[in-house]
Amino acid sequence: MTETETEESGHAPSLFQAPPMAEQERMVEAILFASAEPVTVAELESRMPHGCDPAEALVHLRKRYEGRGVRLVRVGDAWAFRTAPDLGFLMQKEVVETRKLSRAAIETLAIIAYHQPCTRAEIEEIRGVAVSRGTIDQLLEMEWIRFGRRRMTPGRPVTFVVTQTFLDHFGLESARDLPGLQELRAAGLLDSRPMPGRDLSAEEAEDEDQIGQSELFED
Amino acid sequence: MTETETEESGHAPSLFQAPPMAEQERMVEAILFASAEPVTVAELESRMPHGCDPAEALVHLRKRYEGRGVRLVRVGDAWAFRTAPDLGFLMQKEVVETRKLSRAAIETLAIIAYHQPCTRAEIEEIRGVAVSRGTIDQLLEMEWIRFGRRRMTPGRPVTFVVTQTFLDHFGLESARDLPGLQELRAAGLLDSRPMPGRDLSAEEAEDEDQIGQSELFED
């Protein structure tokens, strides 16, 4: 009795044998098929019987769907089935009309994605123009960006980062897979390079005061 | 020109070769996956390139999903993916929600605990309002009360008593351990000030005749 208990609490196989991997694969397949949203490995694990290894099942499953009409894709730390992009032409009926984004919104989004975490002052520095409240709001509302950590610089400005919804929308596994990210980084174009003779961090603090955090956090 | 048209609308092979069957299978797979409702063969045909044979593609596809976590099923004259029936348990998530017992229920429970065995008429008399069927049912379902013996009075009404589950929940050895009114008052649980010169035990009898402003106390 004591022995069994020790075994259970340790890493030894539990009393309840985990289902065979083929079966686990079926389970992951069923769960992901049933959901329109990406499902995290942690959630898969919590829904599957004790002792299952969804991460391994996902590897098998992904291989199985290679070249099929639907594919298993990774979105951040979650997974989802999505139709193969080359078959998009068949899905005219399902096309969701997305709100047309302004040029400012698209650029702001790209800047956040490539520079994240990124403060409002940095976005303005890059675009050379003030970022309107509406632009940030729209991106927040679409759940393509969210607040990140505050920057540990004077004024402790908030930062923005892109979300899983953003990754899912653009078919990216992670923000590291953004097109041309490596090249941009290698070219030094993602460096924060302050204007000679000016202190960016001081400016940021100033800026933040002006905008007033109230504006960002009003709601 | 006229000839070509006749040919196309007829069954003769079209100008454009239909995609290979494996490709058609992918197409059917993607359409069924993305569609918000089951899709008929006719609709598949209308959405796929000219010359496709969705019926045949469905046969292949169905075979492919045999034994998988999802299956291709026929719904009326349309087709859809569905979770394999044996995996239905994965689609359930039990959420336990803790809620406070309603005032009516707790009062009814208290009366039963203090006066058991106790008939419904007695509960109503003490509470001064009717006891709904649902309240009793709820307490029965929670297994906090159960039926006691029938009262040997006209109509032989059923009585209610509290259960062991009730005692366990409230950490009581028996219902007799419940503190009396005097003790409740001493413990500060009653913040009412007894009227000067009024005996607590006599209170009950007096109450009804004297004040008679029952309309003030309806719940």
Add this chain to the structure above:
Amino acid sequence: MTEPEGFEQGAETVAARLAAESLIVDVDGFEGPLDLLLTLSRTQKVDLRRISILKLAEQYLAFVSTARKLRIELAADYLVMAAWLAYLKSRLLLPPDPADEGPSGEELAAHLAFQLERLQAMREAAARLMARDQLGRDFFARGLPEEMTRTRRVRYTATLLDLMQAYARIRTRDEFRPYAFDRDSVFTMEQALERMRGLINFAGDWTDLSVYLPEEWTGDPVRRRSATAATFAASLELAKQGHIELKQSETFAPIAIRRKKT
């Protein structure tokens, strides 16, 4: 955008003017001075890394002066940029002053070039991003997601304290009777106020307050007390509003009122 080629001061050909004006009219289309600079830089038809910042500064300044000639109002940040570029131009043209501590003209020019290149790079990145296959347009999620049946199991709880309090509440509920006025014997201040407003016009000289009590309220002592209190309170209110004056010769003496003379 029309080519603003040959867009230089003095070149007053029709084509140049038209080009200049179209650029100006489009000023709303620019997302700030940096965007305008980037557009102007394209006329140099060179790699952004080999762009002549000096020439760009001149182009920008020419643009601003043309805008002024056409009496087009430019937003402040365009003018700030113009001032900065004029300063940069002077730093680039004049031999460096060894005593000057600030950044050199070359450094400032290099930074501007970097900013332009970075903005251009972000533009291209944004375009590449938007050109990607997108969810709901090129690839799709499951259209018929299966409902996760959330079996909600409600567990009701209560504490021993709840139980005892509930019982105590029932057994002593009469003691908890909220204090309520017996409305029959209460004359409210509103009633008194209304009554007195009608009567004060006739109160030319000092009159005892008790005269104003409604007759049917003077018999029963309880009712009389209530009516007196309400009438007194009403008279205070009227005095405050400046309609009447109040006087009392000594403590507990009768209170008299009269209409305030206007």
